Amino acid sequence: MPPTKKGVGLRELRVGLLIVVSVGVLIFLVLNASGDISPFSRKIQLKSRFQNADGLRRGSEVRLAGVRIGKVDDVRLLPPSDRETDPKVEATFSIDSEIDGRPATELIRTDSKARMGSPSILGTDKIINVNPGTAFGQPVKDGDVLATDAEASTYQELAGSGNELMQQLNKLSAQFTDIAGKVNRGEGTIGRFINDEAFYNNLNTTIRDVNDVVRQIESGQGSAGRFIQDPALYNNLNNVSSSLQSIADDLRRGRGTAGRLLTDEALYNDMRTAVARFNRSADEINFIVADLRQ
Numbered sequence: 001m002p003p004t005k006k007g008v009g010l011r012e013l014r015v016g017l018l019i020v021v022s023v024g025v026l027i028f029l030v031l032n033a034s035g036d037i038s039p040f041s042r043k044i045q046l047k048s049r050f051q052n053a054d055g056l057r058r059g060s061e062v063r064l065a066g067v068r069i070g071k072v073d074d075v076r077l078l079p080p081s082d083r084e085t086d087p088k089v090e091a092t093f094s095i096d097s098e099i100d101g102r103p104a105t106e107l108i109r110t111d112s113k114a115r116m117g118s119p120s121i122l123g124t125d126k127i128i129n130v131n132p133g134t135a136f137g138q139p140v141k142d143g144d145v146l147a148t149d150a151e152a153s154t155y156q157e158l159a160g161s162g163n164e165l166m167q168q169l170n171k172l173s174a175q176f177t178d179i180a181g182k183v184n185r186g187e188g189t190i191g192r193f194i195n196d197e198a199f200y201n202n203l204n205t206t207i208r209d210v211n212d213v214v215r216q217i218e219s220g221q222g223s224a225g226r227f228i229q230d231p232a233l234y235n236n237l238n239n240v241s242s243s244l245q246s247i248a249d250d251l252r253r254g255r256g257t258a259g260r261l262l263t264d265e266a267l268y269n270d271m272r273t274a275v276a277r278f279n280r281s282a283d284e285i286n287f288i289v290a291d292l293r294q
Helices: 012-035 153-182 188-195 199-219 222-227 231-253 254-265 267-293
Strands: 043-050 061-064 067-077 087-095 114-117 126-132 145-148
Touching: 087 126, 153 188, 153 267, 188 199, 199 222, 231 254, 254 267
Parallel strands: 043 145, 061 126, 114 145
Antiparallel strands: 043 087, 061 067, 067 087, 114 126
16 A cells, blocks of 8 residues: 655644744844844945055944944955055945934034944954044035044054064163173173172271271260260350350340440440540641641
């Protein structure tokens, strides 16, 4: 008896179609959430030109101040130019027409700048990061070319600067090594200062002499030691100071001849009168001498 072929029933067909549709909807939702497919939002296509692609490719992210807003559609080479500083690569990218419920043209203006960078230090992929514009710029239109931020350096440029710094440090290290070798060999002033034993011996002798002098002073030997350690010298100086203070008090009170000379106004006036009389007498004597000469 030949085997009978069992046909696909309507129930099995419905289940298969439901599974296919469910998988398709799931794929659509995943791609829509990731931003690769968004049929419900209109896109704005912009362009930017760079010196080199440096790993930028189709599908790379486009961010606005670090927030993803689109992806790169195409990266192509520009025709050759006479100037070396002219851009060599043009990147075309699409962004959402609305960003966080606001029109993209309110955030991206004609004075916005595009900068190519890396999402991480170790990553090789590149992204385009757009800086928000200002109120002085005009809203961008589909197909506009955004200026690039030439001053912003990529991680490769930073790594290159780090390599140059390492080379400079290596050269500096070699110079220090050479200097250290000369010092170890006793060359130059520092080398002699470190390696010359005679200098060490002289310095050690000087330190010993200074220590001996300090010990003598502490023990009261010599003039300096007596000056510091002998209390009689302090007492004598204290007595002299007291005597001088007493003399100064007597002078202020007018005691003694010097005190009266300093404080007695009558004595001062008498002395002034005597000096005046002496001057007049001297004039008269000069007059008499002149007469005698005649």
